[in-house]
Amino acid sequence: MNPQTLNDIFFAVAARGQKRVMLVRDATQWAPVSSQEFCRSVGGVARALRQLGLTKGDRLAILSENRMEWAVADFASLLLGVAVVPIYATLTAQQTAYILCDSGARVVVVSTQKQLEKVLSIKAQTAVEHVLVMDEVDTAGVVRMRQLMRENGADADLEARAHSITPDDLASIIYTSGTTGTSKGVQLTHGNLTSNVLTSLEGFEVRPGHISMSFLPLSHVTARHVDFALLYRGVTLAYCPFFEQVPAALMEVMPTIFVAVPRVYEKIYNQAEQKASGFWKKTAYHWALTVGRAQRPQILAGKRPTSLRWKLANRLVYSQVRARMGGNVELFISGGAPLGKELAEWYADMGVRIHEGYGLTETSPVIALNNQRAHKIGTVGRPLSNVEVQIAQDKEILVRGPSVFRAYWNRREESQNAFVDGWFKTGDIGELDEEGFLSVTDRKKDLLKTSGGKFIAPQPVENSLKLNAFVGTAVVLGDRRKFASVIIAPAFPLLEEWARANHIMFSCRQQLVAHPKVKMLYDGIVEEVNRNLARFETLKKVLLVPDEFTEANGILTPTLKLRRKAIEERYRQQIEDLYAEAASQVPVVA
Numbered sequence: 001m002n003p004q005t006l007n008d009i010f011f012a013v014a015a016r017g018q019k020r021v022m023l024v025r026d027a028t029q030w031a032p033v034s035s036q037e038f039c040r041s042v043g044g045v046a047r048a049l050r051q052l053g054l055t056k057g058d059r060l061a062i063l064s065e066n067r068m069e070w071a072v073a074d075f076a077s078l079l080l081g082v083a084v085v086p087i088y089a090t091l092t093a094q095q096t097a098y099i100l101c102d103s104g105a106r107v108v109v110v111s112t113q114k115q116l117e118k119v120l121s122i123k124a125q126t127a128v129e130h131v132l133v134m135d136e137v138d139t140a141g142v143v144r145m146r147q148l149m150r151e152n153g154a155d156a157d158l159e160a161r162a163h164s165i166t167p168d169d170l171a172s173i174i175y176t177s178g179t180t181g182t183s184k185g186v187q188l189t190h191g192n193l194t195s196n197v198l199t200s201l202e203g204f205e206v207r208p209g210h211i212s213m214s215f216l217p218l219s220h221v222t223a224r225h226v227d228f229a230l231l232y233r234g235v236t237l238a239y240c241p242f243f244e245q246v247p248a249a250l251m252e253v254m255p256t257i258f259v260a261v262p263r264v265y266e267k268i269y270n271q272a273e274q275k276a277s278g279f280w281k282k283t284a285y286h287w288a289l290t291v292g293r294a295q296r297p298q299i300l301a302g303k304r305p306t307s308l309r310w311k312l313a314n315r316l317v318y319s320q321v322r323a324r325m326g327g328n329v330e331l332f333i334s335g336g337a338p339l340g341k342e343l344a345e346w347y348a349d350m351g352v353r354i355h356e357g358y359g360l361t362e363t364s365p366v367i368a369l370n371n372q373r374a375h376k377i378g379t380v381g382r383p384l385s386n387v388e389v390q391i392a393q394d395k396e397i398l399v400r401g402p403s404v405f406r407a408y409w410n411r412r413e414e415s416q417n418a419f420v421d422g423w424f425k426t427g428d429i430g431e432l433d434e435e436g437f438l439s440v441t442d443r444k445k446d447l448l449k450t451s452g453g454k455f456i457a458p459q460p461v462e463n464s465l466k467l468n469a470f471v472g473t474a475v476v477l478g479d480r481r482k483f484a485s486v487i488i489a490p491a492f493p494l495l496e497e498w499a500r501a502n503h504i505m506f507s508c509r510q511q512l513v514a515h516p517k518v519k520m521l522y523d524g525i526v527e528e529v530n531r532n533l534a535r536f537e538t539l540k541k542v543l544l545v546p547d548e549f550t551e552a553n554g555i556l557t558p559t560l561k562l563r564r565k566a567i568e569e570r571y572r573q574q575i576e577d578l579y580a581e582a583a584s585q586v587p588v589v590a
Contacts, residue, residue, distance in 0.1 A: 043153030167191025
């Protein structure tokens with residue numbers, strides 16, 4: 001019988017009796033965690049939460065990087081019918097306070113002394129009664145989670161409570177990353193999440209013995225869903241808490257499944273481009289790309305080419321790209337944002353078939369996903385078997401099915417406005433082809449409309465620009481303007497190296513981006529992309545900025561998506577000057 005709740009998934013993991021359900025890194029090595037050990041830890045924490053007075057319907061927040069204790073706290077809460085509220089470890093104290101207050105969380109679980117201090121600084125503003133800490137700390141008045149994990153596991157009362165939870169019961173409130181405004185809490189039930197777990201891996205050969213590294217933030221619905229689904233399938237999870245540790249961890253763990261967001265795939269691509277320097281390396285690299293391009297249909301069909309030329313190119317070049325992901329990956333998946341067809345094609349030419357998918361927090365999250373049986377590059381795959389998709393007259397993607405959320409937390413009007421005739425409005429623009437594959441063009445709110453009435457989808461253009469190693473981030477402008485322009489934040493390490501090689505003197509990044517030769521370099525990059533764009537889409541002006549776009553400066557969300565409003569506000573004067581300068585010159589026809 002298929003599981004109906006996340007608790008059923010937990011009991012399935014417990015019954016499997018795996019010796020390596022998880023891997024955790026201590027000071028010297030990766031240590032295995034068995035099903036028995038993991039389930040005892042969950043039971044111990046669940047019993048403690050019950051003693052603290054938590055009961056069905058209460059909320060518990062988790063503020064932590066990826067680690068085994070995250071999963072322990074998650075399942076311990078779910079067994080009691082407590083709704084889990086994930087919080088990004090990178091959020092500020094006040095952002096954390098907003099989520100704690102809005103959700104009404106009574107307990108918060110934190111990872112480190114740093115996260116503990118953050119919570120304690122705003123605890124008085126919230127309804128938080130107890131704080132559990134994963135690390136060993138000396139602070140008084142907190143509960144040490146590690147000690148609870150050593151206690152006896154679940155008892156008869158706890159198991160009875162866990163089995164009494166129904167698919168309609170609330171499992172989690174996940175706050176959106178807020179690209180277009182204030183974060184909203186998405187209510188997801190056990191049935192929402194479980195129905196998605198059961199169908200998202202259809203068409204994939206995933207089994208016990210496979211290993212996946214959990215490094216995308218578990219506070220994001222995609223990473224948490226992936227871990228639920230892989231645990232249910234018997235895959236071993238290796239937790240990597242900090243992004244800077246990922247390259248080394250991949251070499252040590254050598255995962256067979258690699259799930260990442262497009263920005264990770266972009267970084268690997270840029271590294272490969274940069275390493276192809278010098279006559280012989282560059283020659284070998286471009287020869288291998290030519291060989292791979294000829295074999296692309298075979299790769300996309302899931303077949304391994306057998307020609308001697310491909311085998312040689314694989315040995316010299318392709319294997320080096322795969323080595324950056326551990327060298328042992330059999331299954332590559334991308335989600336969280338558009339991958340871009342050009343980047344997917346480059347990977348295919350390198351012998352790597354990436355299965356791109358699409359979803360939202362409100363849909364638990366997967367709506368569509370390419371798989372090993374049905375794959376079409378440039379699309380996000382066919383909708384899941386239990387999900388219906390239709391395209392509205394204005395091209396917005398509408399969805400309905402058991403994984404679609406029921407409402408936003410404390411947002412009745414916004415909840416009502418999220419649906420039309422029972423269909424959830426995704427806010428994304430897309431189309432279904434004759435074979436049933438879904439393509440996503442852009443966010444509806446991100447579409448730019450020039451003053452000439454032309455619509456421009458910025459993401460495909462931005463993805464093309466980011467394929468150049470000199471481009472860190474690109475943001476297309478042009479809404480209600482005569483023409484489109486672009487803000488580019490350079491990839492500064494590579495640009496600075498190029499500048500020194502070209503004898504360009506600079507003392508700061510502001511000087512660097514203002515140099516005429518640097519401007520010519522980026523004008524050339526933009527002109528190359530313009531050749532493949534319609535006339536009304538072409539980028540007429542380039543604004544180079546001396547900044548890196550990061551979460552820390554408020555330009556990116558925790559899931560590395562662009563905050564377009566924040567960008568336009570930050571560079572408002574430079575943007576106005578850019579268009580004013582153009583207006584004073586020869587008129588531009590859009």
